[in-house]
Amino acid sequence: MGYLKTTPNRDGYFGEYGGAMLPPPLEPHFKEIREAYERISKSADFIAELRLIRKHFQGRPTPISYLKNMSGRLGGAQIYAKREDLNHTGAHKLNHCMGEGLLAKFMGKKKLMAETGAGQHGVALATAAAYFGMECEIHMGEIDIAKEAPNVTRMKLLGATVVPVGFGGRSLKEAVDSAFGSYIEQADKALFAIGSVVGPHPFPMIVRDFQHIVGVESREQFLEMTGDLPDMVAACVGGGSNAMGLFSGFIDDEGVSLHGVEPLGTSSKLGDHAATITYGEDGDIHGFHTLVLKDENGEPAPVHTIASGLDYPGVGPEHAYLHKIGKVNYTAADDKEALAAFYASSREEGIIPALESAHALAFAMREAPKNPGKSILINMSGRGDKDIDYVTETFGFGDES
Numbered sequence: 433m434g435y436l437k438t439t440p441n442r443d444g445y446f447g448e449y450g451g452a453m454l455p456p457p458l459e460p461h462f463k464e465i466r467e468a469y470e471r472i473s474k475s476a477d478f479i480a481e482l483r484l485i486r487k488h489f490q491g492r493p494t495p496i497s498y499l500k501n502m503s504g505r506l507g508g509a510q511i512y513a514k515r516e517d518l519n520h521t522g523a524h525k526l527n528h529c530m531g532e533g534l535l536a537k538f539m540g541k542k543k544l545m546a547e548t549g550a551g552q553h554g555v556a557l558a559t560a561a562a563y564f565g566m567e568c569e570i571h572m573g574e575i576d577i578a579k580e581a582p583n584v585t586r587m588k589l590l591g592a593t594v595v596p597v598g599f600g601g602r603s604l605k606e607a608v609d610s611a612f613g614s615y616i617e618q619a620d621k622a623l624f625a626i627g628s629v630v631g632p633h634p635f636p637m638i639v640r641d642f643q644h645i646v647g648v649e650s651r652e653q654f655l656e657m658t659g660d661l662p663d664m665v666a667a668c669v670g671g672g673s674n675a676m677g678l679f680s681g682f683i684d685d686e687g688v689s690l691h692g693v694e695p696l697g698t699s700s701k702l703g704d705h706a707a708t709i710t711y712g713e714d715g716d717i718h719g720f721h722t723l724v725l726k727d728e729n730g731e732p733a734p735v736h737t738i739a740s741g742l743d744y745p746g747v748g749p750e751h752a753y754l755h756k757i758g759k760v761n762y763t764a765a766d767d768k769e770a771l772a773a774f775y776a777s778s779r780e781e782g783i784i785p786a787l788e789s790a791h792a793l794a795f796a797m798r799e800a801p802k803n804p805g806k807s808i809l810i811n812m813s814g815r816g817d818k819d820i821d822y823v824t825e826t827f828g829f830g831d832e833s
């Protein structure tokens with residue numbers, strides 16, 4: 433229990449990373465959020481309502497599945513998956529969105545606002561807004577809008593306003609800039625609900641706390657299933673929320689090694705990947721200090737990965753810290769490995785994974801043969817329905833290799 437109670441510090445620092453570098457007009461609003469969260473998140477009323485939502489609306493707890501066929505074929509470590517793809521709306525993001533929506537309700541706010549990359553955060557937040565009877569405004573890059581059309585349709589059906597972002601790289605980074613601009617105008621009635629463990633304090637902490645349920649359930653379920661803790665725990669890292677959720681359940685367990693898997697895209701050349709911890713350097717992005725992929729001018733670099741939910745040139749400050757202190761090992765899997773995992777999981781296990789989650793599974797497939805007698809638990813952070821058209825139209829059905 434030690435780690436989570438003491439990290440971050442009162443100012444939102446994980447070691448040297450994190451903090452809140454805000455334009456002055458936003459400062460009072462973030463102070464309001466910080467103070468409200470401290471008070472509300474500890475109140476029995478809030479906790480009781482969140483538990484009810486988890487169980488009766490989200491469908492938690494989600495199970496852990498033993499990936500029997502893949503484990504057998506790979507012939508080494510046994511692979512297990514925490515099934516966040518079975519969480520309502522099909523990904524782990526609803527865990528923090530329902531928490532953020534409930535926080536907004538307790539704060540008397542009428543609107544939820546955010547950016548979205550793959551559209552998963554937008555769908556999850558629009559779902560929360562519908563549940564709580566609030567307005568919802570989602571900013572999304574035009575490239576992502578084209579790539580993730582079904583999620584745009586879902587957001588609109590759920591009653592959200594989708595604002596297309598057409599400047600710069602027209603992807604997640606620009607969507608964050610655009611959403612913050614709009615929030616400054618309406619911060620009195622709206623809560624900005626950040627979609628990962630990124631952004632200025634207190635969001636990296638708030639989002640981690642709301643994702644903690646994944647780790648808590650996983651630890652209990654794995655013990656019950658196998659009588660032991662997993663040897664290795666792995667999750668994909670974009671901003672890092674699904675990874676922090678899972679890791680936080682095992683962070684005080686010395687015998688469990690934690691592994692974050694970044695997207696290596698098409699190559700290790702700047703611009704071809706989004707492996708921020710592996711190749712980034714210290715810097716500031718979107719109001720906090722962390723590791724950043726920078727271009728020659730020191731600005732956040734363009735990034736690429738097949739998984740648009742991992743498409744971000746920064747990373748949550750807690751991951752930068754856990755990397756620095758050596759508590760978590762970070763590695764990367766490229767587009768090809770992720771695709772191979774996508775096809776394998778679909779065909780051998782009957783689980784079509786999100787391309788993001790396929791990065792975590794790619795890590796397990798790489799490590800399993802080298803670790804006989806061990807167990808690996810990955811976070812199946814979301815389902816791949818959103819990716820099937822893109823994957824099959826671009827790469828076929830995976831039977832030619």
Ligand SMILES: *Cc1c(COP(=O)(O)O)cnc(C)c1O
Binds near residue numbers: 553671672741742788
């Ligand atoms: C958004 C998303 C991710 C990446 O977000 P993190 O904050 O890094 O967890 C991973 N998997 C799925 C399915 C997603 O939708």
